Amino acid sequence: MTTTTVTAAVARNTGDPLTIEELQLDALRPDEVRVRMVATGVCHTDAIVRDGIYPTPLPAVLGHEGAGVVEAIGDEITTVQVGDHVVLSAAYCGHCRQCRSGRMAYCEHLFEEDFGGHRHDGSTALSSGGTPISSHFFGQSSFATYANVVETSVVKVDREAPLATLAPLGCGLQTGAGAVLNDLRPEPGTSLVVFGTGAVGSAAIMAARVAGCTTVVAVDLHDSRLELATRIGATHTVNAGTVDVVDELKKITNGDGVNYAIDTTAVPAVLRQAAESLSIRGTLALVGAAAPGTEVNFEIGASLVKGWTFKTIIQGSSVPQVFIPRLVELWKQGRFPFDTLIRNYSLDDINAAFADSADGSTIKPVVVF
Template sequence: MKITAALSGRGGDAPQLVELEQEAPRAGEMRIRLVATGICHTDLHEHPGRHSPQPIVLGHEGAGVVEELGEGVSGFAVGDHVILSGSSCGNCPSCLAGRPTYCDLAMPLCFGGKRLDGSTALCEGDASIHSHFFGQSSFATHAIVPQRTAVKMAKDLPLEMLGPLGCGVVTGAGGVIEALKVGFGDTIAVLGTGGVGLSAVMAARLVGAKRIVAVDLSDERLELAREFGATDCFRGDQDDLADAIRTVTGRGVNFTFNTTNTPAVHTLALEVLAMNGTAGFVAAPRGEWAPQMFGMLAGGRQLRGILGGDANPRTFLPQLAEYWRQGDLPFDRMLKFYPFSQIETAWADAASGAAIKPVLLMENHDDA
């Protein structure tokens, strides 16, 4: 069938809208009619060509309606509302332990731009177009997805705003709740208050953290962080920032959660830890960087990488939606909606920071 998709790999600052041919779902796959898709910084980084082959349809925060089932699909029916998350094999030790973001095949399944057999779901004339980005390629009106990529959601939830739960929100909230296991009375510093960082702030408040420090270069975002539960806010360019954060508790914080790729911030994340503290990070430092190993050793401190919030999407995404329903996770306040036809504007706003979490609305979003 013919679909409209945003294609990367043809030049330009943003993906270009084109008409493509999409094949029917194969065994174990479903066709999803997209209602909305969030734009994530991973999409921005992949657009010029980084890990994935091109030309490719990106997008990995999709939400939509099941339209067609491939052979052998179970647990889903046509008309189900779903969030799309990352792809995983379902058979490796990580998947069997409920940690699919650490699947042994995560890189080829999420960034390979094709199925494991080398085929793609899209073409333009006789030319194959890479698909299956994070198991979805959701910058499109329709997506072919493995059933493990989809998470069924209650139909009374607003489907058009749920897509970011599948990456940005779960990375921040899951990082605090599932990975770091921040608990009642703990202290945490969140470094960078974009969509991931603000989700971490909301989660820290939800679990009862005593002091929640937010650091950013934007006064507007720091104010939003305060509204979401931050107890102490600092600009990232202020003098003696490490001392200021440590002074909040008198001994440093139990946890840091770093959403940036700035080497100096990675250093800061370790400097402000209390004894036995843990520094979680969701983005690798850009360029050369090395931790101060003696300080980590002497203080029993840990440095911990986190992907996808360490969460199992099947169980954790409905949990996040329920937190929202109860008023404890107001992630909808971070969203800014754009028609799919205005992807260039949404893309520029994501890159500049004018929008915390842009969400593309498909023309059929009112039919969900």
């Protein structure tokens, strides 16, 4: 079997820094797309898999916000051609009840497709000295110079848009923006608060302005992030370390509470605050990734009469092939300025990208190959 040598960042042991290695990429299968990676975002989900919180077998090549150029296609591929510019997003099976209903984000085989670490036949695309390395993370494993990608992960994009800028659209930005534009769909003139202003929360703030929300509140512990939130669309900011968040949100909304709350933190105490900040008939959306087994307590006595809605949202309830091109167009129009969140790193500096994301000094790290 013909193999190609690639350079990749490998997660070998739980919690350890990634190592830069040369690996073998196997021959392209009929249902795969060979992508030369130009850039890839670094996402919180990569970190929690590296740390063993989600079940992808290690060693593995992670990365699930790739962007690049199609170098070859398998015989069964119909949606892209050689030379196309593509953004890579989450994989989905395409044939379960949810996928057939257009709800690809809720694919019944999500964990197998995105976290399994192998093809459906059990093989991996990557190896080191004959030893298998988990691949196909989110259908792609984009922390490598080349990848064999499943077709459902591939999204064709405008060739005029810079791929190094577009890479983060594949997961985090799609998640935040899609939660607003695809799922909550707030009415113009309503209020929305975002808890946590990392990449996901920042995308939700920008999307709220696109949707026509007139009160958009950012809640965070870092003043620098709150200042950026103001520049990208927040009408109000709240530092959760200095004031009572619920009281402050009530003041901002003239005592009514917010119509929509989005939590990106997955911190139980923050989720409780988000619920208590809601207006009558308000909606709380949970989009942050938490460790399995995490639980939240909500008061249901007095709040029963308020008609609140609590919901979880994954991948912004998006069909990537539809929603990502929409986000590109909004960016070109100046209405979704997500490029202000990005800081570039080399592949050799990928562990610094993880560290800077974890301490909040970088909102959206992007590795450029």
